[in-house]
Amino acid sequence: MSSIDWGDAPTWIAAVFAGGAALFAGLTIKSQRQQIAEQRDFIGEQSRNLWLEREALEAGQQERRQAQAKLVRVGRTTQHMGVVENGSDSPITNVSLRAGDTPAVNAGVYMRGNTQAPDGERTDLPFALIGAGRGATFSFGDIWREIAQNRETLVATFTDADGIRWQLDEHRLLVELADEE
Structure with a gap:
């Protein structure tokens, strides 16, 4: 029968948990980067829409200014x-x-x-x-x-x-x- 070297088992368990934590952290960072990229795209689209709305409002304001x-x-x-x-x-x-x-x-x-x-x-x-x-x-x-x-x-x-x-x-x-x- 072989005996387990308990001095090394906690090290192995800690290493497995550390690897799992590193994998989880890596996946979390990848997910956050993807979310940030999606948010940037969304904000860019909102900025373009706001710019177009502003142009339309300014054109309407100019038309009202010139009406008389x-x-x-x-x-x-x-x-x-x-x-x-x-x-x-x-x-x-x-x-x-x-x-x-x-x-x-x-x-x-x-x-x-x-x-x-x-x-x-x-x-x-x-x-x-x-x-x-x-x-x-x-x-x-x-x-x-x-x-x-x-x-x-x-x-x-x-x-x-x-x-x-x-x-x-x-x-x-x-x-x-x-x-x-």
Whole structure:
């Protein structure tokens, strides 16, 4: 009969348990790495989705910011004047008009669609307010023919009801201006 060397048995048992613990630790680390990789993929997908949602919200916000300004029109009358019409439901303020580098010299307000019948006196610029559904004619004085011959583009600047300053030309190019501080 052989006898067990009890001095070595605890060592062997400890070695088996240590090996099992090492195997368990290795499997746990592998599982955690896999979970971390899955979480990174998920977070990356969430980040892409959030970026797309943010882009959509910013586009919607820009559309809302431009809504009133897009209802303003810049053009010319048959009486050799520039015209700014406010087709929105809110007034626009601090309105001015220029042709190239030449500013208009005065303006008068009228009911939209009837540039023949000004409501009041001509006033100096910038024009304080053009109400909803109204317009203003702008005079360039004696240099109108020169402006027409040179085909200068009419460009209006105005502030909308939200306090945003805009520049709009007669070709419908709309630009938000930086805050004037």
